[in-house]
Amino acid sequence: MRTSLEHPDPTYTRLVEQYSTFITVPSEKLKFLRTTLGKYPNSPLADRVGWLKQLTFRKAILEELVQVLPADSPKPPEIAVIYWLYRVRYPVFLFSTLASTIVALVLGQWLYQNARQAGIFDLRLQSGQVTPKVIVVPSLVPVITNETTKANPDPVEGFALEDVWMVDKTSDFEQYSNGARILTQHEVETEPRDFFALSRKAPKKKISLPFDTEQANFYPEHKDKPIGILYHVTQSDLLPFEPTYNSRIKGKSSHLIEYVRQEKLYNYVIDRFGQIYSIVRDDHYANHSGNSIWGDDTAIYVRLNHSFIGVAFEGNWSASVKLNPDDINEAQIYSCKLLTQILRNKYKIKNTNCVTHGQVSINPSDYLIGFHLDWAIGFPYASCGLKNNYEELPASITEFGFKYDRGFQKAIGGKLWPGIELAEARLKARAKDSGMSTEELRKKLQKDFTLYLNWINKMRSLSKVNTSKSDEDIDKEKPLKLFGD
Numbered sequence: 001m002r003t004s005l006e007h008p009d010p011t012y013t014r015l016v017e018q019y020s021t022f023i024t025v026p027s028e029k030l031k032f033l034r035t036t037l038g039k040y041p042n043s044p045l046a047d048r049v050g051w052l053k054q055l056t057f058r059k060a061i062l063e064e065l066v067q068v069l070p071a072d073s074p075k076p077p078e079i080a081v082i083y084w085l086y087r088v089r090y091p092v093f094l095f096s097t098l099a100s101t102i103v104a105l106v107l108g109q110w111l112y113q114n115a116r117q118a119g120i121f122d123l124r125l126q127s128g129q130v131t132p133k134v135i136v137v138p139s140l141v142p143v144i145t146n147e148t149t150k151a152n153p154d155p156v157e158g159f160a161l162e163d164v165w166m167v168d169k170t171s172d173f174e175q176y177s178n179g180a181r182i183l184t185q186h187e188v189e190t191e192p193r194d195f196f197a198l199s200r201k202a203p204k205k206k207i208s209l210p211f212d213t214e215q216a217n218f219y220p221e222h223k224d225k226p227i228g229i230l231y232h233v234t235q236s237d238l239l240p241f242e243p244t245y246n247s248r249i250k251g252k253s254s255h256l257i258e259y260v261r262q263e264k265l266y267n268y269v270i271d272r273f274g275q276i277y278s279i280v281r282d283d284h285y286a287n288h289s290g291n292s293i294w295g296d297d298t299a300i301y302v303r304l305n306h307s308f309i310g311v312a313f314e315g316n317w318s319a320s321v322k323l324n325p326d327d328i329n330e331a332q333i334y335s336c337k338l339l340t341q342i343l344r345n346k347y348k349i350k351n352t353n354c355v356t357h358g359q360v361s362i363n364p365s366d367y368l369i370g371f372h373l374d375w376a377i378g379f380p381y382a383s384c385g386l387k388n389n390y391e392e393l394p395a396s397i398t399e400f401g402f403k404y405d406r407g408f409q410k411a412i413g414g415k416l417w418p419g420i421e422l423a424e425a426r427l428k429a430r431a432k433d434s435g436m437s438t439e440e441l442r443k444k445l446q447k448d449f450t451l452y453l454n455w456i457n458k459m460r461s462l463s464k465v466n467t468s469k470s471d472e473d474i475d476k477e478k479p480l481k482l483f484g485d
């Protein structure tokens, strides 16, 4: 029996009739025809595309057909596949959903990680607080990262202080990570460092002084570690720096080392070939700087043998000192840089407290600076990895009213270092604030200095008596006779 059914699209009707032949039970077939024709899939897009229309029609028909065909009935291959797919549709759907979810999660995570690495979520970056991380591979362009570079404010310094440590130690030398080799076979001892710093603030353990001062108010504080480095020149006769003089240059250095050793004059000597000799071990005082004053932001130091490490260049300083082979040479300056790094790292020494003998030396009897003049000008601070400490204000002037005279100015080449002029200006301003003349203030400060110095000297001699120390703790360096008058 052929049932004629009316529908807008004859292709659909034809297909429904064609598929209905698989149903053998007449009532089922009729039911299928009615239901399927009533579900005509009306799609404007499918209407325009031939193959899509065929596919849509067949899908709709097969969906109806698989519902009415019994499970065990014989089917043509096309129907069998569809029928099987229809029966497994729920497990397939569940599996597909799970698979899609997993794929979506993995993809999402990957996208998030990449976005985060690119800094898209960095709020600080968006508000402009942080320099963006720029990665260019391969890179000819500098890579900018958020990490701060290693603290090394002065490029001249080369190694950061924490990069300097002792690598090796034998009975003859110590080898350091910055390349320095310190020769130790001539090492001698005096006494461990032991001194009073004049602190600007009252320490917890206050030491009472047997005198009152008028203008200078400091608090003695007991210390036993070096706080600074003092650079000297040995004022030796120099031979020409030439290969033919090799053995004679070495002979002179060896005599010098022996002399320094006997007098316990310096902690270190740098010879003309840049070799570093440890003479008086650096945790002991040396007789390099008798009457002297230096100060930092925490304290003033008077008589620096105990508080400063003495480092001497074999050489002959004058106001016209030049860096050249026959004078102070490059090997010595480089060794000074390495030794300074080692000592600053070992004792945590402030840059400000690495100064020259000429800057700290005083004559306490006439309150004049510059009794010793070695390195009073011309010290190559930058080449030694230090800031220019000629700009520091000498505490001898600012705190104790010391002066310089014409002879001093002439001896250092006529030009004062900047710190002296700044110190004079500060003293003048202080006098004005206190309502007195600069000379009046100077006199009061000088008087105060003598009180402190006498007390320090007394404490020193008491300490010697109590511990039966035999060493001298004086200034054994010969002063220069450069004064013209």
Ligand SMILES: [Zn+2]
Pocket (backbone or CB within 6 Å): 231, 232, 233, 288, 357, 358, 372, 374, 477
């Ligand atoms: Zn000196």
